[in-house]
Amino acid sequence: MEIVKARKLAFEYVKLDEEGRVESRSRAVDDVDLDVQAGDFIAILGHNGSGKSTLAKHINAILVPTEGTLFVDGKDTRDESKLWEIRQTAGMVFQNPDNQIIGTIVDEDVGFGPENMGVPREEIWQRVEESLKAVGMWEYRSHSPNKLSGGQKQRVAIAGVVAMRPKCIVLDEPTAMLDPNGRREVIRTVRELNRREHVTVILITHYMEEVIQADKVFVMEQGKIVMRGTPREVFSHVEELKSYRLDVPQVTLAAHELQKSGIPLPDGILTIDELVEELRKVREA
Amino acid sequence: MLRDITLGQYYPSGSVIHRLDPRVKLAGTLIYLITLFAFRSVEAYVVATAFLAAMICISKVPLKFMMRGLKSILFLLVFTSIFNLFLVPGETVVRIWKLKITDAGIETAAFMAIRLVYLIIGSSLMTLTTTPNDLTDGLEKALGPLKKIRVPVHEIALIMSIALRFIPILMEETDKIMKAQMARGADFESGNLIQKAKNMIPLLVPLFISAFRRANDLAMAMEARGYHGGEGRTKMKPLEYRRRDFAAYLILFGYVAAMFGANRLGIVPALF
Numbered sequence: 001m002e003i004v005k006a007r008k009l010a011f012e013y014v015k016l017d018e019e020g021r022v023e024s025r026s027r028a029v030d031d032v033d034l035d036v037q038a039g040d041f042i043a044i045l046g047h048n049g050s051g052k053s054t055l056a057k058h059i060n061a062i063l064v065p066t067e068g069t070l071f072v073d074g075k076d077t078r079d080e081s082k083l084w085e086i087r088q089t090a091g092m093v094f095q096n097p098d099n100q101i102i103g104t105i106v107d108e109d110v111g112f113g114p115e116n117m118g119v120p121r122e123e124i125w126q127r128v129e130e131s132l133k134a135v136g137m138w139e140y141r142s143h144s145p146n147k148l149s150g151g152q153k154q155r156v157a158i159a160g161v162v163a164m165r166p167k168c169i170v171l172d173e174p175t176a177m178l179d180p181n182g183r184r185e186v187i188r189t190v191r192e193l194n195r196r197e198h199v200t201v202i203l204i205t206h207y208m209e210e211v212i213q214a215d216k217v218f219v220m221e222q223g224k225i226v227m228r229g230t231p232r233e234v235f236s237h238v239e240e241l242k243s244y245r246l247d248v249p250q251v252t253l254a255a256h257e258l259q260k261s262g263i264p265l266p267d268g269i270l271t272i273d274e275l276v277e278e279l280r281k282v283r284e285a
Numbered sequence: 286m287l288r289d290i291t292l293g294q295y296y297p298s299g300s301v302i303h304r305l306d307p308r309v310k311l312a313g314t315l316i317y318l319i320t321l322f323a324f325r326s327v328e329a330y331v332v333a334t335a336f337l338a339a340m341i342c343i344s345k346v347p348l349k350f351m352m353r354g355l356k357s358i359l360f361l362l363v364f365t366s367i368f369n370l371f372l373v374p375g376e377t378v379v380r381i382w383k384l385k386i387t388d389a390g391i392e393t394a395a396f397m398a399i400r401l402v403y404l405i406i407g408s409s410l411m412t413l414t415t416t417p418n419d420l421t422d423g424l425e426k427a428l429g430p431l432k433k434i435r436v437p438v439h440e441i442a443l444i445m446s447i448a449l450r451f452i453p454i455l456m457e458e459t460d461k462i463m464k465a466q467m468a469r470g471a472d473f474e475s476g477n478l479i480q481k482a483k484n485m486i487p488l489l490v491p492l493f494i495s496a497f498r499r500a501n502d503l504a505m506a507m508e509a510r511g512y513h514g515g516e517g518r519t520k521m522k523p524l525e526y527r528r529r530d531f532a533a534y535l536i537l538f539g540y541v542a543a544m545f546g547a548n549r550l551g552i553v554p555a556l557f
Binding site for chain 2: 060062084087088091092094096098099100101102103104105107108111112113114115116117118119120121124125128145146160161164
């Protein structure tokens, strides 16, 4: 079943001058078709200004398309009466962990979403416990968010979304402000959620290492989806990715350089183990 | 310098007073302050002193912490005392040059000083034993009836709790900007008051911009998590009165009765 379905989706930012006349228009998202199956782990890659964050905000109905349509779990995001249902279906985690935590205590923050939905009290506590345990932050439930590390804060933010029991979680560059350890923590948490709870994950990022685990990768450039496929398919086009100012994982790049200098390696090597295995085969042959 | 500001000087000691419902503490503090100003007799003040002393003992908060608040009103205290001493008309007791100290002056000065000191200690006792969070929750619930006359109680409480959450973040940010500007040669220390205020501009402008950006992000995050006002919201940690809260109300009632009683005794009609 498709949880997110976009058809010819376009979004325009309109800049007005002081008198309210249109000064300029810029198409942040342009003619995007996107299908995400329930239970998938999707990654959207793109350089700064490629429109990936704008696309993400559509899935949560924070923005509505200027052209085209977007259906989230069968509901049109332009239908205002379905707004809260859509936000409940598709949760969203933002980039800055500090600016999305509302509560002064971890458990209160996780309970914020369910409180807004009017969930009965006993169930809120149950959900808070479940979601904090799912992200491994249960021991910190009575801490102040200010005392946590960036990665921990981001996991609390994820728990806050999980507590709303969404079918789909959109993460808009959740690791951009974190150190490598925090980044790993967050990505591991997201992957676990996807595997164990079968939550659809849409991860928006510009770190290549994070998308290797994804089922499908979409590359965006100037508002358009320019590449799509499995990580292996996408990463086998090293030169094309470079033209979109994106890096490939170091191992893939090393394999590509070796390939260019004449060593017969296959395209799209993603892990160190794979490269070692392939190099061993080459030596034996 | 900004780091010294502490809001919500909570002192955790786990006493009974700490565990009371914040509404009880709010009501208690308010009633205590009213009685302080409503009565003016030595007996009543003996009762008020005894009550305050008992509460401080039960709270297990060191007296030192209560006294801290007094520092800020020291000037006010001395100022009002002096004015009362010299300017209240009555029978002259001491005469210094053209100024005279009257008996009524001494009496008023003493009462005012005691009132101010007790007022500060009494309200410090509340803030020391209640977390800022409980306090906002208590206020929201206590002011609940005002919703009927369209006072946005829920919104006010939410604003307060968000402010409390962002104070340390903005404080940290101020520190960061300050260091960054100092590294670029900004001077926040020297000059007179006006000069100093002008020097704050390179600190305040980036701070404000960042605060607005944060507010924008937070609003979006709240909307994404389904926030749409206080309507139809459930509470995760609702305030509920327990037995000890009713006991506290009884004690409070007892205190007010004792104040009335003591005031009527009239053993010591006045100081002079």
